[in-house]
Amino acid sequence: xxxxxxxxxxxxxxxxxxxxxxxxxxxxxxxxxxxxxxxxxxxxxxxxxxxxxxxxxxxxxxxxxxxxxxxxxxxxxxxxxxxxxxxxxxxxxxxxxxxxxxxxxxxxxx
Amino acid sequence: xxxxxxxxxxxxxxxxxxxxxxxxxxxxxxxxxxxxxxxxxxxxxxxxxxxxxxxxxxxxxxxxxxxxxxxxxxxxxxxxxxxxxxxxxxxxxxxxxxxxxxxxxxxxxx
Numbered sequence: 004x005x006x007x008x009x010x011x012x013x014x015x016x017x018x019x020x021x022x023x024x025x026x027x028x029x030x031x032x033x034x035x036x037x038x039x040x041x042x043x044x045x046x047x048x049x050x051x052x053x054x055x056x057x058x059x060x061x062x063x064x065x066x067x068x069x070x071x072x073x074x075x076x077x078x079x080x081x082x083x084x085x086x087x088x089x090x091x092x093x094x095x096x097x098x099x100x101x102x103x104x105x106x107x108x109x110x111x112x113x
Numbered sequence: 114x115x116x117x118x119x120x121x122x123x124x125x126x127x128x129x130x131x132x133x134x135x136x137x138x139x140x141x142x143x144x145x146x147x148x149x150x151x152x153x154x155x156x157x158x159x160x161x162x163x164x165x166x167x168x169x170x171x172x173x174x175x176x177x178x179x180x181x182x183x184x185x186x187x188x189x190x191x192x193x194x195x196x197x198x199x200x201x202x203x204x205x206x207x208x209x210x211x212x213x214x215x216x217x218x219x220x221x222x223x
Contacts, residue, residue: 012153035210047156047203047214089156093210098161098169099144101205101212105155 005030005094009104016080017112024075024107026064026090035093036073038064039103042086050075050088060084080111115139119204119215126194126222134189134218136204144207145187146171147179149200150217156203162187194222 006029016022028034038050051059053066053073064075073090090104120135138145146161148171158171162181176198178190187206191198199222205212 009155037210039212046216047205047212049211052211091212098163099210100158100161100171101146101207101210102158103148103156105153 005092005097005102007090007092007102007104009088009090009107011107012105013108013110015110015112018082019079022075022077022080022084022109022111024088024090024109026073026075026104028071028073028090028092030071030092030094032096034066035095036064036066037091037093037101038062038073038075039089039091040086041089047089080109082111082113085109085111117204117206117213117215119202119218121218122216124218124220126191126220128194128196128222130194132191132194134191134202134204134220136187136189136215137185138187138204138206138213139185140206140208140213141184142206142208142213143184145181146205146207146212147177147187147189148203148205149173150203151200159189159202191220196222198222 008027036053040050041047062077092102094100117138143164147159148156160179162168202218204215
């Protein structure tokens with residue numbers, strides 16, 4: 004079954020520290036993976052997608068098919084990065100459904 | 114361009130009552146979906162639609178109905194509200210896997 008797992012409910016770091024939000028998936032086929040972010044009092048929105056291979060707000064994510072992972076990384080966390088982060092997988096073999104993980108709350112302390 | 118608009122933002126229902134959560138989008142997206150967001154469970158897909166006149170069940174469809182008579186609108190109906198349906202509900206429209214979310218409806222069933 005297709006599944007997205009984010010093992011950490013809460014990740015707390017200090018400003019300037021590196022951040023890695025973990026995401027593992029199970030999918031039979033070539034996956035399309037995304038990271039979505041929800042800042043306080045704002046809508047859930049796309050942060051980045053693996054096919055774009057871009058850095059957004061200093062965040063990057065590399066798809067590792069061997070480890071079935073898509074971890075989100077940032078070398079130096081900022082307080083404004085505090086938010087809820089969701090990893091998502093587009094399941095082509097299930098009508099293109101977007102399957103989300105459980106979410107990780109990132110708290111960046113001053 | 115309003116994007117995805119959900120109404121109402123907040124709602125309190127008594128057990129057994131029915132109601133409809135409204136969702137409208139003005140981006141001409143074919144794909145629309147409804148999710149519920151619960152602590153520790155992430156976003157779970159309730160129902161989705163790949164175009165007008167076509168709907169399908171997601172992960173947690175029981176107790177909910179949908180219809181898609183136009184491209185723009187995708188209402189979610191709670192048939193007989195139960196306390197287990199207390200949650201935050203998000204509507205989303207999609208293009209090429211990128212989802213655009215509404216602001217959410219916080220529903221409490223007492």
